[in-house]
Amino acid sequence: MGLKDIGEFGFIRRIRRGCLTRPEGVLRGIGDDAAAFRSDGRLVSLVTTDLLVERVHFLREAISGCDLGHKSLAVNLSDIAAMGGTAREAFVSIAIPDSCELAYLDDIFRGLQDLARKYAVNILGGDTTFSRSDLVINVAVYGVVAENEMLTRSAARPGDVIFCTGCLGDSRAGLHLILEGAGVDAPELDALLAAHRRPEPHLHEGRLLAAAPGIRAAIDVSDGLSSDLGHIVEESRVGARIYAAKLPTSDNLNFFCRRFGRSPLDYALSGGEDYTLLLTAAAGDAGGIAAAFQAAFGRPLYAIGEITDTARMELVDDAGNSAPIRPTGWDHFKRP
Amino acid sequence: MGLKDIGEFGFIRRIRRGCLTRPEGVLRGIGDDAAAFRSDGRLVSLVTTDLLVERVHFLREAISGCDLGHKSLAVNLSDIAAMGGTAREAFVSIAIPDSCELAYLDDIFRGLQDLARKYAVNILGGDTTFSRSDLVINVAVYGVVAENEMLTRSAARPGDVIFCTGCLGDSRAGLHLILEGAGVDAPELDALLAAHRRPEPHLHEGRLLAAAPGIRAAIDVSDGLSSDLGHIVEESRVGARIYAAKLPTSDNLNFFCRRFGRSPLDYALSGGEDYTLLLTAAAGDAGGIAAAFQAAFGRPLYAIGEITDTARMELVDDAGNSAPIRPTGWDHFKRP
Numbered sequence A, B: 001m002g003l004k005d006i007g008e009f010g011f012i013r014r015i016r017r018g019c020l021t022r023p024e025g026v027l028r029g030i031g032d033d034a035a036a037f038r039s040d041g042r043l044v045s046l047v048t049t050d051l052l053v054e055r056v057h058f059l060r061e062a063i064s065g066c067d068l069g070h071k072s073l074a075v076n077l078s079d080i081a082a083m084g085g086t087a088r089e090a091f092v093s094i095a096i097p098d099s100c101e102l103a104y105l106d107d108i109f110r111g112l113q114d115l116a117r118k119y120a121v122n123i124l125g126g127d128t129t130f131s132r133s134d135l136v137i138n139v140a141v142y143g144v145v146a147e148n149e150m151l152t153r154s155a156a157r158p159g160d161v162i163f164c165t166g167c168l169g170d171s172r173a174g175l176h177l178i179l180e181g182a183g184v185d186a187p188e189l190d191a192l193l194a195a196h197r198r199p200e201p202h203l204h205e206g207r208l209l210a211a212a213p214g215i216r217a218a219i220d221v222s223d224g225l226s227s228d229l230g231h232i233v234e235e236s237r238v239g240a241r242i243y244a245a246k247l248p249t250s251d252n253l254n255f256f257c258r259r260f261g262r263s264p265l266d267y268a269l270s271g272g273e274d275y276t277l278l279l280t281a282a283a284g285d286a287g288g289i290a291a292a293f294q295a296a297f298g299r300p301l302y303a304i305g306e307i308t309d310t311a312r313m314e315l316v317d318d319a320g321n322s323a324p325i326r327p328t329g330w331d332h333f334k335r336p
Helices: A003-016 A065-082 A102-118 A170-179 A187-197 A203-210 A225-236 A251-260 A264-270 A283-297 B003-016 B065-082 B102-118 B170-179 B187-197 B203-210 B225-236 B251-260 B264-270 B283-297
Strands: A026-028 A035-038 A044-053 A086-097 A122-131 A136-145 A161-164 A215-220 A239-243 A277-281 A302-308 A313-316 A322-324 B026-028 B035-038 B044-053 B086-096 B122-130 B136-145 B161-164 B215-220 B239-243 B277-281 B302-308 B313-316 B322-324
Touching: A003 B102, A003 B122, A026 B122, A035 B086, A035 B122, A044 A065, A044 B086, A044 B136, A065 A086, A065 A102, A065 A136, A065 A187, A065 A203, A065 A215, A065 A277, A086 A102, A086 A203, A086 B035, A086 B044, A086 B136, A102 A122, A102 B003, A122 B003, A122 B026, A122 B035, A136 B044, A136 B086, A136 B136, A161 A283, A170 A187, A170 A251, A170 A264, A187 A251, A203 A215, A203 A277, A203 A283, A215 A225, A225 A239, A225 A264, A225 A277, A225 A313, A251 A264, A277 A283, A283 A302, B044 B065, B065 B086, B065 B102, B065 B136, B065 B187, B065 B203, B065 B215, B065 B277, B086 B102, B086 B203, B102 B122, B161 B283, B170 B187, B170 B251, B170 B264, B187 B251, B203 B215, B203 B277, B203 B283, B215 B225, B225 B239, B225 B264, B225 B277, B225 B313, B251 B264, B277 B283, B283 B302
Parallel strands: A044 B122, A086 A122, A122 B044, A239 A313, B086 B122, B239 B313
Antiparallel strands: A026 A035, A035 A044, A044 A136, A086 A136, A161 A277, A161 A302, A215 A277, A239 A302, A313 A322, B026 B035, B035 B044, B044 B136, B086 B136, B161 B277, B161 B302, B215 B277, B239 B302, B313 B322
């Protein structure tokens, strides 16, 4: 049996055993957006880490150093946002091949530092070393959250409204433009490239929502809506119903889909790397939460469906017909 | 100008600028064994991270998964030890090539978990992803220390006694056996291999010493005595005098040096990866500290020299002659 057979999540389930040697004070270990544990203060400590490898997560010739630096931090800040936390310190490990120019490295750190500054995050350490082939960046982020405001994947309940904090599918459309070498000849396509290369972590959105009464579960959309909603459904032992007509897609994505004959719904459902937040909230509080979000950020919080008690995920189309949703997000090891 | 010209430490100095965006509460940023910052409790938070890359830090065919897992955590625990801290949580990111068997991965996690258990460290998270060529492991460790017991590289003062917590040079001798494919036909050589593959972090030693009155600066011996002592000298703006006759070398290293015609002194001075601790202590407290160490661990704390005000490092040989020590430790980018 190999990694291809058990897949990324099978591997994680496998290694999870034996990892908790001192359970006291641990609120979340392996399996949420970030680990959460008590230190000696009032706040809960959050730690998340993401490893980006050349030719797997990025192509050096297709992304500027600045965008790569931005993205490698943004994906971690998004995990802190999904826990309702405030990001505080970042740690950057980098393995550098001979072929990597100093100017490119300077740009990586410029991208990291610009985004860090925006969210008052320090880069406090890391590791710098050599690589024989691929450029590798690992970023770890430390954050904090009050325990009663911490958001997890496992707190959704039947009847909850499902929200997302932004449009879905843009990043995947941007990736397609890169992979297919499509000519980017319109501002709409430029915007999709930017969505892929420079995702914005929803830290402020996460903080506002975490403090709102009635908010229950949360995750960030990194693998794709169907996959990430699947994590909430699995960890909360619930089901979910999503309405196709309510999935928010941008004008840019709609332009792209018209141009290339694609379906916006497919991109919204299984896009990945949008780094919007997906949350659930008690139905009675949902209206107030959406209004507070609109007032704070000047854009809507999208209600896209509801949590059910069916243990299944279903998609309701415009005609009212229901079909099962299968998680189609990324698994690094399973091959089709 | 490239990375080869400025070297690893030149690169670190370069990226250090602009990394501190919110200085309040930060006690140590880039440039010590671990970052140290205040969260909201009484204890100081410590974070360190190390990136191990195949064909740079290890050869997969020459190290068992178990040893690799052990080592990738041990090097981080050693950094926490050098800050005087207690290690608490670990985060493991791993990029896995197709060629890596599931059994090898299981062994890596067995090695990680066995060492984690020994020091009551949880593995609370990480990232699992694919790699196109080399196996890559990044481990980050979170620890804590009382602020008044925290050890740094910058606190040495002229007149301090320089201590180390164990023998020097064994690990490098073990590495030579591996790289030169030498036949390992004696228990002494086996022990050197083990010193290289399964270094023991001096966490208990670090805690005892951090709590002792009179202890000042500390670092772990990862790059080699001359290089790591150089960091203390540089960060503390002092000098150092080391006595060749006082450098502790093991019977195993002496056996190896006789067999292969090498100098134990060279190995002790510039070996690297020993993961013993190098510390300085006020001269008046040194005797008491050494006695307490001997009583607690049943082995000596080695006094190997003293801190001076010369801004230089010198080695005094058996005849009393002094010669400058040049840091000869590892730089990942400078080429000879």
